[in-house]
Amino acid sequence: MRKEVWIPCLLIAVSVLFVGVMLVLPLVVVLTEAFSSGLNAFLRAVTDPYTIKAMRLTLTATVAAVLINTLFGLTAAWAVTRFSFRGKGILSTLIDIPFAVSPVIAGLVFILIFGRISPLHPFLDALDIKIVFAEPGIILATVFVTFPFVARELIPMLEARGTDEEQAAALMGAGFVTIFRRVTFPHIRWALLYSVILCAARAIGEFGAVSVVSGHLRGKTNTLPLHVEILYSEYQFTAAFAVSAILAAAAVLILTARNIVEHLAHKEDDFNVR
Amino acid sequence: MKRHSAKRIIPGFGISLGLTTSFVSMIVLIPMLFLAVQSTDAGWSGFRQALSDPRILAGYEVSFLCSFAAAGVNCVFGLILAWVLTRYRFPGRRLIDGLIELPFALPTAVAGIALTALYSDKGWIGSAFAAMGIKIAYTRAGIIIAMTFITLPFIVRTIQPVLEQLDGAYEEAGRMLGASRGRIFRKIILPELTPAVLTGFGLAFARALGEYGSVVFIAGNMPFKTEIAPLLIMSKLEQFSYDESAAIALVMLVVSFTVMFGINCVQSGAASFSKG
Numbered sequence: 086m087r088k089e090v091w092i093p094c095l096l097i098a099v100s101v102l103f104v105g106v107m108l109v110l111p112l113v114v115v116l117t118e119a120f121s122s123g124l125n126a127f128l129r130a131v132t133d134p135y136t137i138k139a140m141r142l143t144l145t146a147t148v149a150a151v152l153i154n155t156l157f158g159l160t161a162a163w164a165v166t167r168f169s170f171r172g173k174g175i176l177s178t179l180i181d182i183p184f185a186v187s188p189v190i191a192g193l194v195f196i197l198i199f200g201r202i203s204p205l206h207p208f209l210d211a212l213d214i215k216i217v218f219a220e221p222g223i224i225l226a227t228v229f230v231t232f233p234f235v236a237r238e239l240i241p242m243l244e245a246r247g248t249d250e251e252q253a254a255a256l257m258g259a260g261f262v263t264i265f266r267r268v269t270f271p272h273i274r275w276a277l278l279y280s281v282i283l284c285a286a287r288a289i290g291e292f293g294a295v296s297v298v299s300g301h302l303r304g305k306t307n308t309l310p311l312h313v314e315i316l317y318s319e320y321q322f323t324a325a326f327a328v329s330a331i332l333a334a335a336a337v338l339i340l341t342a343r344n345i346v347e348h349l350a351h352k353e354d355d356f357n358v359r
Numbered sequence: 360m361k362r363h364s365a366k367r368i369i370p371g372f373g374i375s376l377g378l379t380t381s382f383v384s385m386i387v388l389i390p391m392l393f394l395a396v397q398s399t400d401a402g403w404s405g406f407r408q409a410l411s412d413p414r415i416l417a418g419y420e421v422s423f424l425c426s427f428a429a430a431g432v433n434c435v436f437g438l439i440l441a442w443v444l445t446r447y448r449f450p451g452r453r454l455i456d457g458l459i460e461l462p463f464a465l466p467t468a469v470a471g472i473a474l475t476a477l478y479s480d481k482g483w484i485g486s487a488f489a490a491m492g493i494k495i496a497y498t499r500a501g502i503i504i505a506m507t508f509i510t511l512p513f514i515v516r517t518i519q520p521v522l523e524q525l526d527g528a529y530e531e532a533g534r535m536l537g538a539s540r541g542r543i544f545r546k547i548i549l550p551e552l553t554p555a556v557l558t559g560f561g562l563a564f565a566r567a568l569g570e571y572g573s574v575v576f577i578a579g580n581m582p583f584k585t586e587i588a589p590l591l592i593m594s595k596l597e598q599f600s601y602d603e604s605a606a607i608a609l610v611m612l613v614v615s616f617t618v619m620f621g622i623n624c625v626q627s628g629a630a631s632f633s634k635g
Contacts, residue, residue: 093447100443103436107508108461111473157382164375179383185615187569189589190608194390197397202601232386251369261370290466292572310468317472329469336464344457
């Protein structure tokens, strides 16, 4: 009987300790370091014009990534799960590729396409279009890295539901918009919201890919995570941790939102089953 | 053919497939082809050079060993965490469950500098180890810790759903027949979990291999010792040797695609096993 109790206790203790050391301590360190030189130093770092500029670029890239990948995720999920066609397997694999590619390699690829050595470079130069080492490159890299997020969440969901309801609706004469809005969307709205949250989180925090294409031009191609790196390498530790604290706060907010959405989706599922 | 046309009662086939293929071509297919062309452009000699340079080989070694170790650490703790989160009810369980995804949500650069602050000689944890003469930050141990942090959710989240759906009847039968707890776990639960563990391990390994942001801060980036392969791509790029960085990238891509392919095999194998 005593053995029955100590195994769960031991396992719970190990889990709590592991999560505490691996996940909670880093968050605590960010906060203590950010405020280690007082509130004023924190505010100064956060309201620095370069920080504000970096924040704006991060927001732009995130919004672009979320919009493009939501549109893509919806069309991809519709095409892959509602119809059968030749080459479906290849298409699904291609969608997943960005998951398997290191962010640094993703950045490298865009340098190869649009950079100095690319065959496209003379054209871009003549038209005075800057992609790499400029904002479009940052946005492209962010879109690439978060590309599968929405599609990957929706495809298994729609696959599991089957196509009966949509077929019935189509046979009764409903058009595409009606079917999507009245039949499909109600089933996927939580999954969609959930995946958009994850996509945004990844887009805000992307570092490797963005770092490669940015060229590290301060005040021009700096996102918040890159700004953290620059401050850190200049030994402005308090400022680096202050900017990190904003990002950490965003991460905690995103996690909370994610958990709320999951909870709501579960509640609705239970309701539907009854 | 009849089945095909029957399926296409639902509208929107042309436009959704058209949009999807153009998105995929623009964002994934064409870029990947560019990389393949570029890395083979220099011919086999350039490729062989990228594969025989001792510094690059050392970079692969560091990346592979540390990713393997991190995925291994997470296998052990991921299994324990998934078990505790599905089987036991205790105060704070939902908080821990919600925290598991923190490494996905926290920007990797933030994780990198936070872990460095924590594990350096003056950090809260690092100073305790430094007193024992063990250095963590700026050694391979530091790289493993950063990779463990970043891949922590993968194994927990692949095992958890399997554990939740596990039929308790078999365990009960085992218990009735007098099997010990250890034996029930080894003979009944573990075989069910193996595909999920392997999948999680593969995902974690692939992610750790490509990870850059969280690792560069804590690694110290000493050539031959703590220089990871993604960093080598980065520094070759900064020296404008595009061919070399593309060749390193292609080798890493081949490895990650192999891992992904392996995961698919494990999953389809498990699916056909449970069906038949």
